[in-house]
Amino acid sequence: MYNIKAAAKILDMPKVTIRSWETRYNAITPARTESGHRLYSDQNLEDLKWLKIQVQENGMKISEAVKKLHSSRKQFYHPEVTDSQEPIEYAKQIEELYQAAVEIDIDRFNYLLDLKFSLFHHQTVFFHIIAPLMVRIGAEWENGQISVAHEHMITNIIQQRFNQFFRVFPVAPHLPKVLALSPSGEHHQLGLLLFSLFLRENGFHVVYTGPDTPLEGLAEMVAKQDFKLVCMSVMTPKSRPVAEQYIKELSDTIPGLHFLLGGQGIDCDDEKINRYCIGTTLESWQQWLDEFKTAQIS
Incomplete structure (x- = not known):
């Protein structure tokens, strides 16, 4: 957990902005010490970092960014991960990645992945874009439309993205390995x-x-x-x-x-x-x- 001074330093954001996004827009809900001081979790920092990118790099209003964050969080906790049906809301993003994968345009595929992670919360990308994409690619492989080598190449790229996020989150020493x-x-x-x-x-x-x-x-x-x-x-x-x-x-x-x-x-x-x-x-x-x-x- 981090106090607001540490959070501001990590995120390179003014403390007043963090407080404003929290109190005025309900972007996050930090924990509190017994004396009332804010304590920010790693997830809080991840959310604030994502909001910062939307506002500063993508020109989105903070109110819209917070709304999208909360929407993605709500959807994150209700998908059936084995369902092959592609969410309508993300059909365009899935189709773009699928076409780049089919055409073996690796540069574009990686560019599109970078773009999705900048536009959406990482949970949304993994569960609502990447998961149905890989189900679709797997089905194409089983139908003989995509070769084994082709499928392995795309799978390897996706696994690298998972590995990147595996390294982001801190480990709690009291939890089992x-x-x-x-x-x-x-x-x-x-x-x-x-x-x-x-x-x-x-x-x-x-x-x-x-x-x-x-x-x-x-x-x-x-x-x-x-x-x-x-x-x-x-x-x-x-x-x-x-x-x-x-x-x-x-x-x-x-x-x-x-x-x-x-x-x-x-x-x-x-x-x-x-x-x-x-x-x-x-x-x-x-x-x-x-x-x-x-x-x-x-």
């Missing part, structure tokens, strides 16, 4: 990337090994790095036995290890003491987080 992976043979990673981003925004130290992570040597790495949670994405039923093998070997080797399981291949009715089904919606993710925090407190 998380390993995020998909088991051997499982190549889908969009949901895993989105959930990893969700965890990072909430202060978890997440190490992302991604799709098709081999079991060999995994237990040694988990023990050596002191991971407490393993987040595993299983998108197809045929991958479920493989995931169970991972859970058994890791549990036998590292007592007390817990697992977060997500994806369409997971049976959420088969929860056990050391595992939790996180579902595919942000609501279910937030529910797990709230329950986790409650358990930690108690």
Whole structure:
């Protein structure tokens, strides 16, 4: 948490502007000390930085920028991340990126990504633009319209964007270290990337090994790095036995290890003491987080 002096220095903004955007436009709601002094979270700073870009670089009125920020935040907490239907509001942005991807115009694709992140909150870009874009590209690959190499190239660019944001958010030392992976043979990673981003925004130290992570040597790495949670994405039923093998070997080797399981291949009715089904919606993710925090407190 930062006091207003530190926040102003980090953002290179006058303190009076921060107070004005907070009190007059309800842009953010900082915490308060017992004596009433403002304390700004990393999310508050991220929001203020985004608003500053809209006003100073894009010529938007602060009232309009705040309205767009609040709108994107509201939508962020209500999407179904596995839904392939493209949001109408962002259809133009998705189509622009899709055309650049299909034409393998990498410079334009990266330019458009930069533009989207400057115009919209990063949560909106990842969940409402990039997610449906990648679902569409994946469908084109499965239909034979896009080659494997082509799809991998676009996926790599998108993963680099996730990695950039993974490094932005600070880690809370009291939270357990998380390993995020998909088991051997499982190549889908969009949901895993989105959930990893969700965890990072909430202060978890997440190490992302991604799709098709081999079991060999995994237990040694988990023990050596002191991971407490393993987040595993299983998108197809045929991958479920493989995931169970991972859970058994890791549990036998590292007592007390817990697992977060997500994806369409997971049976959420088969929860056990050391595992939790996180579902595919942000609501279910937030529910797990709230329950986790409650358990930690108690």
